[in-house]
Amino acid sequence: MTALGPELLQGLVERAGRSDLPAFEAQLRGSGNCARPIRLRGTVTVCDGHGHRRVWTTDTEPDGVLRKACGNRREAVCAPCAERYRQDAYHLIAAGLRGGKGVPDTISGHPAVFLTLTAPSFGVVHTRPLGPDGQPRRCRPRRDDPVCPHGVRLSCGVIHGEGDPCLGEPLCPRCFDYAGAVTWNNTLGALWRYTTIYVPRCMAERAGITQSALREQVRVAYAKVAEYQRRGLVHLHVLARLDRAMPDYRADELHAPEGRFDVELLERSIRDAIETVSAPVGRGLGQARVRWGDQVDMRRLQTGEQRAEIAGYLAKYATKSTEQAGGLLHRIAPDEVETAPVREHVRTFMRTAFELDTTAKQHAPRPAHVKRPTVNVESDWHPAALAIRLQDAMSTREPVRVREHDNTVHTGRVVRLLAAAERRDTTLVVELDSGARVHLADVASVGPAERPAPRLQRDRRDPRLARCAHAFGYRGHCLTKSRRYSTTFKALREAREAYVHEQLLARSTDATQRAIATAETRTAAFEFAGVGHVTAADAFLAASAAARAREQRRLAREAARDGLMAGLADEIAGRCGDARGGADRGR
Numbered sequence: 001m002t003a004l005g006p007e008l009l010q011g012l013v014e015r016a017g018r019s020d021l022p023a024f025e026a027q028l029r030g031s032g033n034c035a036r037p038i039r040l041r042g043t044v045t046v047c048d049g050h051g052h053r054r055v056w057t058t059d060t061e062p063d064g065v066l067r068k069a070c071g072n073r074r075e076a077v078c079a080p081c082a083e084r085y086r087q088d089a090y091h092l093i094a095a096g097l098r099g100g101k102g103v104p105d106t107i108s109g110h111p112a113v114f115l116t117l118t119a120p121s122f123g124v125v126h127t128r129p130l131g132p133d134g135q136p137r138r139c140r141p142r143r144d145d146p147v148c149p150h151g152v153r154l155s156c157g158v159i160h161g162e163g164d165p166c167l168g169e170p171l172c173p174r175c176f177d178y179a180g181a182v183t184w185n186n187t188l189g190a191l192w193r194y195t196t197i198y199v200p201r202c203m204a205e206r207a208g209i210t211q212s213a214l215r216e217q218v219r220v221a222y223a224k225v226a227e228y229q230r231r232g233l234v235h236l237h238v239l240a241r242l243d244r245a246m247p248d249y250r251a252d253e254l255h256a257p258e259g260r261f262d263v264e265l266l267e268r269s270i271r272d273a274i275e276t277v278s279a280p281v282g283r284g285l286g287q288a289r290v291r292w293g294d295q296v297d298m299r300r301l302q303t304g305e306q307r308a309e310i311a312g313y314l315a316k317y318a319t320k321s322t323e324q325a326g327g328l329l330h331r332i333a334p335d336e337v338e339t340a341p342v343r344e345h346v347r348t349f350m351r352t353a354f355e356l357d358t359t360a361k362q363h364a365p366r367p368a369h370v371k372r373p374t375v376n377v378e379s380d381w382h383p384a385a386l387a388i389r390l391q392d393a394m395s396t397r398e399p400v401r402v403r404e405h406d407n408t409v410h411t412g413r414v415v416r417l418l419a420a421a422e423r424r425d426t427t428l429v430v431e432l433d434s435g436a437r438v439h440l441a442d443v444a445s446v447g448p449a450e451r452p453a454p455r456l457q458r459d460r461r462d463p464r465l466a467r468c469a470h471a472f473g474y475r476g477h478c479l480t481k482s483r484r485y486s487t488t489f490k491a492l493r494e495a496r497e498a499y500v501h502e503q504l505l506a507r508s509t510d511a512t513q514r515a516i517a518t519a520e521t522r523t524a525a526f527e528f529a530g531v532g533h534v535t536a537a538d539a540f541l542a543a544s545a546a547a548r549a550r551e552q553r554r555l556a557r558e559a560a561r562d563g564l565m566a567g568l569a570d571e572i573a574g575r576c577g578d579a580r581g582g583a584d585r586g587r
C-alpha cells in the first residue's frame, strides 16, 4: 500500500466526518464507482398515485450534485465503466453463440467459426514468436544476415522479453512502408465489408446453387472486434455463424440451417472469400487495392465451453483500442504530432496519416453541390409558420403537398391565400391550382410535393485520414456485429436499469424516492455541473470501492473460469506469432 499524502489524508478525514457519507457512498455505488463521473444538478418531478406532486432535488445530495457514470468503454479512460462495458460485450457475444438474453438456446447448434484476419507485412519488426512448446524463440534469426539499402541488418537473434519496448518496432524505420500500413488500416473497414459480400458468393458456388437461392436458405451473422498490434496494424477477430434465412415477417426468429449448410461449408467459403477479396483504397490515395495477410487462424466452435471462452476473449478486446499499440486515446491536430507523448514509430504513423490526408484532398474530386430539400412545416409549430411556408411556395411556384389533420392530402401549386372566418388563431385559407381550398386550421403539414431526395449517403471512399491519424488510420469501431447476431447494448443496459429500479423499490423507505421509482412519467431537469470527482479524496474513495467490487467479482468467477482464457489467448497468439508483430502478450 502506498503512503497517503497529507492533503489526501485531510480530504479523506473530512469526507468521513460528514453526516452525508452514506449518501455519498450510495452515489458512488450508483455510478458503478466511475472514475470520472458526470456531475448533474437539478430536479426530478413526479405526480404520485394520490395526485401529489413530489420533487426530488440534488440540493439534498452530497455536494448538491448527482454523480452519473461516464459510460466510457475504454479501460484507459475509466476502468470501472470499461469493466461494465466488457461484461455487456461478453453477454452480447456469448448470447449469439450459446443463447440467453432473448436468444434461443438452440443457437448453440448452429455452425460457427472463430477466425483472426491479419494484415500483410509492411516491413520487418521485432517480434516474440512462440515455439510449438509455448516457449519464446529468437526474434528474426537469418543465416544469410541480410542488410537493407540503409545499411541496417535485417536479422535479430535476441529472445525478447514480454515487455521489451522494442517489440513491434521496425528493424529499419526507413524501410518500413508507413504509407502502405496507414492505407491498409484505413481500408480495413471496406475490406471487411467486401469480405462479407464475398462469403455468400463463395458459399453459393461451393453449394452449387445461385446466390439468390442461397439467400433464401441461409444467412451469415457476424460479430467482430479490432485489435491493435504493437507494430501499429489492426487485426480483426471475427465470429461467423450460419442461420436459416427467415422471411421478413419472421425476421426476428433464429433457426439452424439445413444440414447441408454445415460448419465445413462455412469455413471453406470464408477461406475462399479471404483469398480472393480485395478492396480499393480511399479516394485520392491512388488505384491500389488491399488484401488480407497470409496468416488466417480459423477454428470451428463445437462445444459450449469453447464458445464461452471465445466470447470472453473478444469482450476483453472490446475495451481496448489504440493504446494497445502505444497510441493516443483522442483525436490529434497536425501541429501536435511532433510533441505528442508517443514513441517514434507511432509518431511516424500519425505524420504519414496527415501527409496522406493532404494528398487525398488534393486528388479527390470536389463533392457535387447538393440542393437543400425544401422543408416540411408542421402545424404544431405555429399557424404563422404554415402561412410563411405557403407564401414561399407561391413565390417560387413550388408544388406542395398539403396534409389535413384527417390525413386528406392535396398536392399542387399555391394560387393564393384567402381570408375566411377565424378558426384556431387563423383566418387563412389556401387555394391550390387543383381548385382545392383548405382552411389553415385544418392543415397538419405542408411539405414538398415530391418526396425529398434520400439523405446524401456518406462517401464511404473518403479516407478521412486527419480524423483518424491518432488511430493509425483505422476508422472503424472496436466492436461491431451484424443486426441479427444477438441482442444489443441498449437492451442489456435497459434490462440492468430495470433491475436496479426493482431493487430500489424493494429497499427504499423514502417516500419521494419510491414515488419517483413508481411514477409513469418523470420530468427531469438537470444541468451539467462538471466531470470527474471534486477532490482527490473522492477519486481515491471511488477507486478503492471499484477495487473492492472487482475483487469480489474475481473471486466469484475464478472457480468457474480457472485460467481458461489465458491459455486460449496464448494459443492464438502463438499461432499468429509473426504477424502479430510481437504484440505484448501479458494482457
Ligand SMILES: [Zn+2]
Residues within 6 Å of the ligand: 034, 035, 036, 037, 069, 070, 071, 072, 078, 080, 081, 082
Ligand atoms: Zn466512468
Ligand SMILES: [Zn+2]
Residues within 6 Å of the ligand: 125, 126, 127, 139, 140, 156, 157, 158, 160
Ligand atoms: Zn528483435
Ligand SMILES: [Zn+2]
Residues within 6 Å of the ligand: 148, 149, 150, 151, 152, 172, 173, 174, 175
Ligand atoms: Zn532500411
